[in-house]
Amino acid sequence: MTDLTNLGVAAIRDGVAAGDFTAVEVAEAFNANVAAAAALNAFIVTTPERAIEAAQATDARRAAGQPLGKMGGVPIGMKDLFATKGVQTTAASHILEGFVPEYESTVSQKLWDAGAGMLGKLNLDQFAMGSSNETSYFGNVISPWRRNDGGNAAMAPGGSSGGSSAAVSARLAPAATGTDTGGSIRQPAAFTGISGIKPTYGRCSRWGIVAFASSLDQAGPMARDVRDCAIMLEAMAGFDPKDATSLDLPVPAWEAGLSADMKGKKVGIPREYRMDGMDADVAASWDQGIAWLKDAGAEIVEISLPHTKYALPAYYIIAPAEASSNLARYDGVRYGLRDLPDGAGLQDMYAATRAAGFGPEVKRRILIGTYVLSAGFYDAYYTQAQKVRTLISHDYKNAFTECDVILAPTAPTAAFGLGEKSDDPLAMYLNDVFAVPASLAGLPAMSVPAGLNREGLPLGLQIVGRPFDEQGVLNAGLVIEQRAHFSAKPERWW
Amino acid sequence: MSVDTATVAKIAALARIKVSEAELEAMVPELNGILAWVEQLGEVDVTGIEPMTAVIENQLRLRDDVINADPLTGGDNREGVLANAPARQDGFFGVPKVIE
16 A cells, blocks of 8 residues: 555545545554654644544544545644644743643634544744744754755754644645744745645634734645645635634635636736845746746736835834734733742732743743833834835735736745754844745735755745735646646655 | 843833843843844835734624623633633632732
8 A cells, every 4th residue: 555644635535535545544654653753843742542533533424425524534733823622732832831722723623624633733933933943942843854965964944833844744744734924834834845825814713823923923734735735725714703803705615726827827026036145046946936937828027026125124023012912911820831939929920930931032022022012112113114014015016916926935045954043033034034025915825845956955936916816826836836846855864 | 222231121021021130131132133123114215104904904893792602702611711720719810919
């Protein structure tokens, strides 16, 4: 029998439905890969019994002739930012260590309702703050990829969804959930040679997702190919009255709508993204992507997004500001860690709890956020950043009068080594320079693997679409996928 | 604008995060590096531009005026609410004494 862990979402769903193998066989195969991959540190907790239970339910439904659901028989990894009833949910922080939710997030519930099972809770950057998965309280995730120089330097799987990207690329899960605030689905997908899509803001409910920056946070799927992303996004998306920013729109049939014909479509190439000193391999892969889309019938047009250079600094005001507010809830009173020094009062308890419970990057962002929102500085920093955000959104509106989708690299480089950027917060932030603008404008955006660089590491291409046009994004992604023939996978060393 | 040790200490107090002297010393240059970098936003001409309030246009909704319309987010669930409390007493959250 074929190794079931080489199969993706569609192949598992179809194989289980056809009776080629059982859902339990699939769950057992992935559980075994998860158990053998502790060296990657991709999971904070594993839940093999949950994967088996869901698989048994799928097999029973099949035996009874009942429908199996969009994700019937597919075991997945769940980023540990989604509240899962009865299973520890930490956001990779010490302050939430031991927190066992009494409720299930909307997105994870939708996935279970669609027939998926849970392999475990995936590691991430603490509170999703980071681009390398080096800020987790539970240790770094190690990418399964290595440079082709014969060395064994540990590489970053990207962040914040680094456990998700590592697990999918290492065949520990056919797919995983991610969340994207400023690139946290797309950049890790690019670093590990997989696909991932952040839908339009509001498509996926934020209810039950540990909040980082509420005006930016959006869940999405990470999987091996575009079709698998389309299937899983259909299962995750949909209106939820419990999230005030949820979009009250029907969920399109994205899988059925997949098409690699770009005739009559215009692809915009933003000139501001062609930066001085750009990585030569990244620039070459971008040019290759342009050629592929042209080959599929698209017309290529140069566009301008004039405020691109201001997106990242605006993001690093807005996201920390929202984080400082959202993370005020961790006070040692209602859930999570409590540090109560001898004789301490309530205020001392708050301060001691938060000092002990938050990591350095989380503290840094809370302090920046507190500062930019404080009296006397609010207008100069926060209001100015929100005005710049409006201008960035206008840039896209203008650009989309001239094109249907935008093509750009996902990240300025391939994966870097763990520890190479962790001493310099600004250098780390700059890794999201191409990902953040679409987040600020709430647009659907995806990364698909385009090839390997000279070091043998994956490079991703990013497609950004109009609001609600996930289909256009997925279709352009499919064009690249069909021409890139990306089949490289990390050689197993773990 | 740049911050000094006293300012960072004040921000940390506002954020209810206890920081040691050594941590303060380390944070000052880090925060100044980030603040100096975000200052470039000051160059942008924002005349007549409204600050963004909603990234995707959306109607604000009100829920139906029904008690516990959604039992998941409704009331009457004391055990569930207290289940993760670090300290509890008589069906309430326990906190250190706040009145002298």
